[in-house]
Amino acid sequence: MASSPPRILIAASGTGGHLFPAIAVAQQLPDCKIEWLGTANRMETSLVPDDYPLNIIPVEGFQQKLSPKTLKIITGFITSIFKTQKLIKEHNIDAVFTTGGYIAAPAILAARLQKIPAVIHESNYIPGKVTKFLSRWCDVVALGFAGTSQYLPQTETVHVSTPVRSQFLAPQALDLNIPDDAIVILVTGGSQGAVSVNRLVRESAPAWFDLGAYIVHLTGENDPDADSLKHPNYISMPFSNNMAGLLQRANLAISRSGAGAITELAFTGTPAVLIPYPYAAEDHQSYNAKELADAGAAVVFKQSELTAAILQEQVSEYLRSPELLQEMGHKAKNLAITNSAERLAKIVRKLITNN
Known part of the structure; x- marks a missing residue:
């Protein structure tokens, strides 16, 4: 009997800087069943649904100061963790891959709760808040710039550059x-x-x-x-x-x-x-x-x-x-690493095999 294909949850939302690298990695995983985690009214609603099932969660970015909206944001964040955990269970997800941003937080925490591997890719030289706080709970932290490792001293990292679109x-x-x-x-x-x-x-x-x-x-x-x-x-x-x-x-x-x-x-x-x-x-x-x-x-x-x-x-x-x-x-x-998407796809596959 043929084995079922690997099942991967990709969490990428908002701007092209998060979405295009994630899409490039997804394209290197044609034999995998991919679910996409996103938010409403962002770029993923137009870029993703034609190729991958899009699952919407109510997570938002945390504000610097307390405001009347803070409680709503916290409630949405907690709801997003449990919705993502439920999604992982229902689809028998084997691994989570995320390109950072606030949507990465519920994805990484849900993966942790379900005891499946998580990979985060940080494309910017200065890592974002989610990468700084939650990278220690990821199995692999992949970097767009080699020098970013100095900002993550307690985390094992690998430099892969940032994937580009297939075109x-x-x-x-x-x-x-x-x-x-x-x-x-x-x-x-x-x-x-x-x-x-x-x-x-x-x-x-x-x-x-x-x-x-x-x-x-x-x-x-x-x-x-x-x-x-x-x-x-x-x-x-x-x-x-x-x-x-x-x-x-x-x-x-x-x-x-x-x-x-x-x-x-x-x-x-x-x-x-x-x-x-x-x-x-x-x-x-x-x-x-x-x-x-x-x-x-x-x-x-x-x-x-x-x-x-x-x-x-x-x-x-x-x-x-x-x-x-x-x-x-x-x-x-001379600075270009031309196989970044393939490297990341290989990392995800290896984690699934070893898990």
Whole structure:
């Protein structure tokens, strides 16, 4: 009689930084039965249901200060632990894999209660609160950056980098009206967009057009001035489902520095001007950006210190120096670990086999 397939619960919610690596790992486990743990009204509700059953729990992030909502958050958290535990029992889950964030907490605690293995992947250089507090209850703590281990001194860790979407594994066609020999600047603020960066780019863009550059600008959904710039060399859209194709084509990226963005820039060998999101928890985007900057693959600017004039001149300098951009691209590519998703899938399989 054939044995039943391994059953895995993946807990990933919220932003592309949590979801895309988790999806990449899931794609490396085609023979496994996967259940997905998420929350309502987040990205997973549109990205996950077509491929994996999505189970919603009422967990929310804890606030810094007590408020009338605190009791509701605590109640939702406790409810989420027991709902997840019930899910593990009903589906005979063999292991839990999570990419962190507040949804990881009930997933790890439920796995602990059910005495099944749990794996957490921390993509940011500075680990999040859940990773810091609950990683000791995980069987494996996998890291996007090797240096993150210093912040988890009592935890055994393994450096695997951060998985990228499957589209990054092969060249992608780009259906945009851009000449093959044109220099392309890609501007992206991550899955949420970056209105402040968008403004700086639009002020700087005329100088770059004068140098013959094309700009592909992913503005996000919340920019009131998204349609304000018109130019034959300017292509604007809220987001793109072909980030791999855009990064593969781009000669330079202007980007936030979430862990996913850093990994994708390295994977495609795309030099970058990085503007870390200033309100990220514990300024973790600045630490992420430092990895590329220290390797000579990017330049980093604090948003509070960056003006349109500074950005215009820095990018113009790069546009005049294609050899420098090429060298930066090589340095970025040297940082890439191309089999991160396979490594994580192998870790999960091994834990199930040994459990």
